[in-house]
Amino acid sequence: MYKNEQDRTRALLELLYNVSRELATALDLRTVLQRVLYEAIQNVGGERCSVVVLDDIGKAVDATIVYGSQVHEHTTQQLRDTMERGLAGWVIRNKRGVYVPDTSKDERWLMRPDDTLNKTGVKSAICVPLQAREKLVGVLTLVHTSPNAFNTEQLDLMQAIADQAGIAILNARLYTESQRQARVMTALAEGASSMNVSLRMEDLHKRILIQSIQALQVETAALGMIEEEHVVFRAATGQNAGLILGRKTPLGVGIVGQAARDGRGVVANDLAHEKNFHNEDRFGGIDMRALLVAPIHSQGRVIGVLVAINPVAKSFDPDALLVMAGIGGLAGSAIQNAQLFEKLQAAHQRYRELFEDSIDPMVITDWEGKVLEANRQAVLLSGYTEETLHTLSIDQLHEVNWNKTGMEFETLRENRMCTYESSVSKEDDSHAPIEVHARRIEFEEADAIQWILRDITQRKELDGLRGDLTSMIYHDLRSPLANISSSLDILYTMVPEKERETVLAIIKIAENSTERIQRLVNSLLDVNRLESGQPVVNQKPVEALALIQQAVVDMQPVADGRRQKLESVLPASLPPIWVDEDMARRVLINLVENSSKFTPTEGEIQVGAQHEDSWVHLWVKDTGPGVPPAEQERVFDKFARMRGSNKPGLGIGLAFCRLAVQGHGGNIWIESDSGRGATFHFTFPVAVTE
Numbered sequence: 112m113y114k115n116e117q118d119r120t121r122a123l124l125e126l127l128y129n130v131s132r133e134l135a136t137a138l139d140l141r142t143v144l145q146r147v148l149y150e151a152i153q154n155v156g157g158e159r160c161s162v163v164v165l166d167d168i169g170k171a172v173d174a175t176i177v178y179g180s181q182v183h184e185h186t187t188q189q190l191r192d193t194m195e196r197g198l199a200g201w202v203i204r205n206k207r208g209v210y211v212p213d214t215s216k217d218e219r220w221l222m223r224p225d226d227t228l229n230k231t232g233v234k235s236a237i238c239v240p241l242q243a244r245e246k247l248v249g250v251l252t253l254v255h256t257s258p259n260a261f262n263t264e265q266l267d268l269m270q271a272i273a274d275q276a277g278i279a280i281l282n283a284r285l286y287t288e289s290q291r292q293a294r295v296m297t298a299l300a301e302g303a304s305s306m307n308v309s310l311r312m313e314d315l316h317k318r319i320l321i322q323s324i325q326a327l328q329v330e331t332a333a334l335g336m337i338e339e340e341h342v343v344f345r346a347a348t349g350q351n352a353g354l355i356l357g358r359k360t361p362l363g364v365g366i367v368g369q370a371a372r373d374g375r376g377v378v379a380n381d382l383a384h385e386k387n388f389h390n391e392d393r394f395g396g397i398d399m400r401a402l403l404v405a406p407i408h409s410q411g412r413v414i415g416v417l418v419a420i421n422p423v424a425k426s427f428d429p430d431a432l433l434v435m436a437g438i439g440g441l442a443g444s445a446i447q448n449a450q451l452f453e454k455l456q457a458a459h460q461r462y463r464e465l466f467e468d469s470i471d472p473m474v475i476t477d478w479e480g481k482v483l484e485a486n487r488q489a490v491l492l493s494g495y496t497e498e499t500l501h502t503l504s505i506d507q508l509h510e511v512n513w514n515k516t517g518m519e520f521e522t523l524r525e526n527r528m529c530t531y532e533s534s535v536s537k538e539d540d541s542h543a544p545i546e547v548h549a550r551r552i553e554f555e556e557a558d559a560i561q562w563i564l565r566d567i568t569q570r571k572e573l574d575g576l577r578g579d580l581t582s583m584i585y586h587d588l589r590s591p592l593a594n595i596s597s598s599l600d601i602l603y604t605m606v607p608e609k610e611r612e613t614v615l616a617i618i619k620i621a622e623n624s625t626e627r628i629q630r631l632v633n634s635l636l637d638v639n640r641l642e643s644g645q646p647v648v649n650q651k652p653v654e655a656l657a658l659i660q661q662a663v664v665d666m667q668p669v670a671d672g673r674r675q676k677l678e679s680v681l682p683a684s685l686p687p688i689w690v691d692e693d694m695a696r697r698v699l700i701n702l703v704e705n706s707s708k709f710t711p712t713e714g715e716i717q718v719g720a721q722h723e724d725s726w727v728h729l730w731v732k733d734t735g736p737g738v739p740p741a742e743q744e745r746v747f748d749k750f751a752r753m754r755g756s757n758k759p760g761l762g763i764g765l766a767f768c769r770l771a772v773q774g775h776g777g778n779i780w781i782e783s784d785s786g787r788g789a790t791f792h793f794t795f796p797v798a799v800t801e
Contacts, residue, residue, distance in 0.1 A: 143283040144175040145182055147251065147276040152177065154272065155237070155265050157253040162241070163199055164249045164284055172284070197221035198238045199250045206247060208239035208273075210266040213258040235260040239270045243277035248284065251276065312449045316346035319417070319442045324349055326434050327427065329419040331397065334407075334442075335360065335367070336415040342371045349420075354396045365389030367416060370404040374413040376436050377404045380426035394420075403427050405435035409443035417442065472545075472564040475554050478520060480504040480511075483559060492545075492566055494538035505562060509535045509545060516549060523551045523560055535564055544571045596625050623668065630697055634767040637694065638749060641770040650775070652798035653692045655685040655720060655727050662699040663718055669704065674712045677703070680719040688727050689798040694771050699729070701764040702791050706733035709789075725797050726777065732790040737783040747779070768793070 148160040164173040171194055175182060193199045201219045202209060214220040215233040235258050241249035251273050255261065316334055323332040331349035335342040340362050347355035363372040366387050370377045379385045379402045393399060400421050407415040417439050422431070466473055472489035476482050485493075485500040493500065493508065505511060512531040516522050522529050528550040534542040548563040599618055606614045641647075663679050670677035688695070699718070706716050714734040721728050738746060749766040772779040772793045783789035 141173075141175065143276075143279050144173070145177065147272070147280065148175060148177040150276075151251060151253050151269065151272055155253055155269050156260065157237075157255045159254040159256075161199075161252045161254075162249055162280075163193065164280060165203070165247060166284075167246070169203070169247070193221060198236060199252055202238045202240050202250050203247065206240050206242075208237070208266055208270050210261055210263060211236045211238075212261070215258075233258045237261050237266050237269045239266070239273040241273050241277040241280055243281040246281070248277055248281045312446075312453060313346075315445055315449050317348065319438065319445070320346055320348040323417055323419055323435065323438055326438065327403065327419045327431050328423045329403075330421040330423070331355070332420070333418040334415060335371070335418065337362070337371055337413060342367060342416055344418075351394070351397045355394050358394065360391045365392040366402060367392050367404050367418060370406060371413060371416045374406045374408065376406060376432045376439075377402075378427050378432050379403070401426055403431055403435055405432065405439040407439045407443045407446065409447045414443060414446065472566065474500070474505065474508065474562045474564065475552075476505045476560050476562065478524075478558070478560065480506060480520075480560075482508070483557075484554070489564065492537075492543065492564060493535060499538070505560075507536065509533045509547065509564060512547070520560065523549055526551050532567070535566075543568050596622070596629070599625070630700065631763065633693075634697065634701070634763050638763060638767050638770055641774050642749075647691050647694065647771070647774040649691040649693075650689050651692065652687040653690050653695065655688045655729075655795075656681060658688075658692065658696060659699065659718060659720055659729070662696055662703065666700060666703045666707070669707055670716060673707060673710075675707060675710055676713075676715045677707075678715070678717055680717055682721060685720060685722055685727055687798040688795040690775055690795050691771075695775075695795060698768045698771050698793065699731075701768050702731040702793075705764055706731050706735065706789070706791070709733065709735035711735065722797070723794075726794040727797060728792065728794050730790050730792045732788065734788045737787055738781050738789045739783075743781045743783065746781075 144162050144164070147162055151157070151160045159176070159178050161176040162174065163171050166172045194203070198209065198211065198217075198219045198221065209219075211217045211220060212235050213233050214222075214236055220236065234254050234256055236252060236254045238250060238252045240247055241251055251269070253261075253269060320332045320334055323329070329349070331347065331352060333344050333347040333352070333355045335344040337343075341359040342362065344355050344358045344360075347353070360367045360371075362368050366377050366379060366385070366389070368389075368391060369387065377387075379388065382388045382399055382402055385402075388402070392402065397420065403419040403422075405417045405419075406413045407417060417435055419427075419431070419435060422428075466475075466484070467486050469486055469488060472492040473486045474482055474489050475484040482500050482503050482505065485497055489500065490497055495503070500508070510533045512529075512533060515529040515531045517524075528548060530546065530548050533545055533547050535545045536542060544567050546565040546567045548565070550561055552559055552561045554561070599622055602618065659679060659681060663677060667677055703716060703718060710716055710733045716734075717730075717732040719730050719732070747765050747769040749763065768791075769779050772795070776796055777794040779791070779793040781789055781791055
């Protein structure tokens with residue numbers, strides 16, 4: 112007992128100073144908790160002391176119990192019971208200390224097996240809150256095995272110690288949390304650094320697993336990827352890792368399958384009592400005591416799982432799942448990048464193979480025009496060796512059409528392809544005609560230009576032969592045809608009057624055939640002239656209605672011979688058109704003749720026209736099989752015929768029609784549905800009257 116109040120105050124201050132000094136020398140939470148308990152027992156008395164630490168939301172995060180001089184581990188169930196139904200829970204809820212002289216008579220005391228009378232019987236207890244900065248950070252409980260062992264002064268002393276301990280426990284808890292966060296961040300930073308070293312999938316899997324083992328300190332780690340409805344383990348490391356490779360676990364089955372399906376991490380520290388532990392989770396030959404599964408996320412979906420087996424410590428620490436989830440997130444991004452890299456590598460390899468095996472000569476250049484790569488066909492075409500080609504620029508290899516590409520390749524930079532004809536300069540100073548197709552590409556991860564130098568020597572030779580044939584037809588047939596036509600006219604006048612009606616039909620057939628040959632010869636001549644860029648020169652105002660009506664009259668015998676209905680749908684008047692009359696007439700007749708050729712017997716052909724602004728819009732409509740969309744441009748090419756057609760023809764008529772219409776500044780096109788006929792539209796300019 113103290114002699115007076117002054118001695119009592121001095122002793123209390125000395126006690127608090129010693130307690131404060133003792134607690135201030137440690138930052139580790141577990142060490143601080145043990146010192147608080149020892150100080151309480153030593154200075155207040157009692158035989159058992161416990162402390163529960165709370166986080167910022169009032170959840171118990173740690174606890175320590177001291178019996179005499181021995182520290183004992185707590186259990187999760189003990190913490191839960193104490194917080195929900197025990198004396199500590201009452202103090203936390205009311206935030207004030209309490210002294211219980213006889214625990215058997217206070218309902219706030221949670222009875223335990225050692226509280227029964229045949230053991231230690233009733234007890235006395237003091238329980239006080241631990242507060243710091245107006246926050247509740249825990250609760251401190253002191254117990255004596257005898258009732259009435261404490262008094263109110265000891266309650267005050269206990270509270271004083273608690274007030275000193277509160278700030279030390281808060282600092283230690285914050286320090287522990289910061290250390291834990293630092294460990295997590297360090298593990299994730301090391302993981303990110305390690306995973307980014309390589310993009311090869313095999314290396315990446317190894318690095319992910321090594322990082323997992325080092326961060327969690329486990330015996331074995333495995334990586335499984337979701338494939339269809341299973342988790343397939345593609346990599347493993349550690350003890351007995353070979354037993355895991357290739358194993359499959361169905362989605363939704365067992366701990367691993369559920370984690371993969373639900374995308375949530377799972378920690379099982381005691382598999383012997385884990386109800387969700389399934390046979391599918393077992394890896395034969397591995398004694399599995401504890402298991403942690405974390406999902407691997409990529410772009411918002413689960414693509415696999417990381418599995419850690421048997422921590423070196425008895426159980427996974429509280430940060431294990433957080434660390435593994437972080438590694439899983441990093442792994443997802445790294446795996447996705449590796450997959451994209453593999454696809455890119457495969458695409459580059461396929462392009463390289465296509466590049467080398469292409470039947471066309473191909474050259475890759477940079478944006479300065481320097482040759483970077485050339486395939487085998489380019490070597491064969493040019494005669495240069497591959498090494499020599501690498502020393503050339505593209506304009507040394509062929510005559511570049513700068514109007515098409517742009518002087519600085521502006522057209523190609525806009526991701527537009529350009530095509531033109533040129534000639535390649537060979538190693539022996541000879542030249543060969545080529546068709547050039549140039550476009551922008553990515554080659555070997557670099558921005559580049561691809562040049563296809565298609566050898567068109569045979570096509571040019573064929574075009575030359577066709578030109579010679581056309582010239583021959585024109586020069587060798589035109590004069591005889593003119594003679595035949597004149598002879599028919601003379602022959603008609605020589606026939607006696609009474610026999611003319613009979614002979615007239617025969618002469619008319621000869622005249623029609625002669626006229627068809629003349630149209631073909633003139634069309635061949637016009638095609639060559641228009642293709643060479645010569646303008647239409649014999650343009651004059653022509654009455655559109657009269658031109659159309661005469662063409663219909665001229666083609667009526669052809670339609671009648673095939674039992675087809677030929678009609679015109681024309682307005683009352685049309686303005687005159689500015690055309691070469693003979694050429695415009697042949698366009699109409701060619702289109703009507705073409706429609707008649709493809710229209711079945713009893714079919715219909717319609718010729719129409721209308722005035723539209725500065726143009727007269729004409730059309731020829733039939734009920735034939737139609738023109739497929741894929742053929743609607745090609746049928747206008749010279750010597751082209753519609754695929755699958757067995758109709759006779761040279762493929763000149765429609766080519767002439769397009770060149771003639773475009774030579775007049777107009778446009779020509781087809782509207783057609785397969786099996787429902789075709790309509791050929793074209794326009795001629797209206798003659799301007801002063």
